[in-house]
Amino acid sequence: MVTIETVLGHRMGSVLRTWTDKITEINKKYETPRIRMSRGVRIALLFLRIYLILLVLLLGYKFWTLLT
């Protein structure tokens, strides 16, 4: 079976494995948001998502104009 250790070597692989395990542990720990998803909270988070998508698009556009 191909594992991280076989691809990167034992030393590097185990370091990377420790990090990925830690990130998985954090993701599991905070899997469920503690805050109650009321209408206001959902609207605020939706606004943030749209805002960030627009900003990323703008950054992408700027990058594209710089390249061309």
Place this chain on the structure above:
Amino acid sequence: MDIGSTFFYKYRRFVKTLKIYLLLAGPGLIVMLADNDAGGITTYTVTGAKYGYGLIWFLLLLLPVAYIVQEMTVRLGAVTKRGHAEAIFDAFGSFWGWFSFLDLALVNWLTLVTEFIGMTAALAIFHIPPVVTVVIVSIVMMLMVLQGKYWTWEKIAILFAALNIIYIPAAFLVHPSVGEVLRIGLVPHFPGGFTATLFFFLMANIGTTIAPWMIFFQQSAVVDKGMKEKDIPWGQVDTLIGSAFTVLVAIFLVVVTGTVLYGTEVESAAQAASIMMTTNPWLGTCIAIGLFNAGFLGAICISLASSWAFGEVFGWAHSLNLKIREAPWFYACYLFALITAGGVVLIPHAPLVLITLFVQVIAVTLLPAALVFLILLLNNEEIMGKYRNTTLQNIAGTAIVVAIIILSTLYGITTLFPELLT
């Protein structure tokens, strides 16, 4: 009771209150004075040179803005005993947690680079090579945190923060007309009309008043200091005094450059200091020392904000009260940030101007999220209990947050597309 006894009683009470304040003062005062970091000092310098005293009234408006936002972090930290990064993970889940954390790590590191740019530029005026500045600053900053006590670190930081007020005596050196400062500065108006350039300057001044690292720093500092719910009023006083000082320092710097450099094209605080060195060496020295100190203060807070956030998220020991062997990852993060950010400044032909511009754009992606999370957390009864926002606090907080989001976004966009201003 006779007059003498009453006076003595009041005097003792005042001294006692002052002693308690000096014990509890710290996070608010430090974060607010560090808010006038190298980028902030440059913004105020250029504002004064461009518009004279014309925008002092606008700086005064920033006092309640800074206070209202930062005061919320005091309550949140004292009640939850968690830093902002951990609070976001806990309340909003891992997606928003990772987003805020990674964005903070990036924007803090970039801002740290700009602090080193400010410090090296300031000391270059005294012919000190950048490499010497970077090495000495890094050593001093490491020694500050390695002594193993939050309290000691905080008091040393306050001493450095006190140097920030160097711009107040500097303003007296230029002998401004007080009547003119009050007449022009305190009457709200838009010098030269509401132009695109003026709008850019207003946005820049707001952008320097509230930065994402400030929210994360103060909340983590409140937790590390061990402040409890009963200490909240002291934390609020501390933040209010800090807000007053940050605005006062900004105003005095605008008075200096508005008096000496009004109408001169200035691009940075270091350039302003160099110009002043030729006409009034004392004044130039004050400006250069102030710029160095601003960068130094910003650097110690920003690198700590990142280290605390790493510790909170990864569950590592993360306190200035711990020795290096007890919290090795916490101190490793701090050292890594210092060395890499300082190292970038030393790279020949590094794109430092691009980095400075990039900071503003990246900060815009994090600031709205951090502010929105702050308001949502402060409104959660389960988390905040009786310390949650009142209606009045919500009205003020939401209005400020919305205004900051709109203006900082416009600032970021105009930085990205400067042709929009023409």
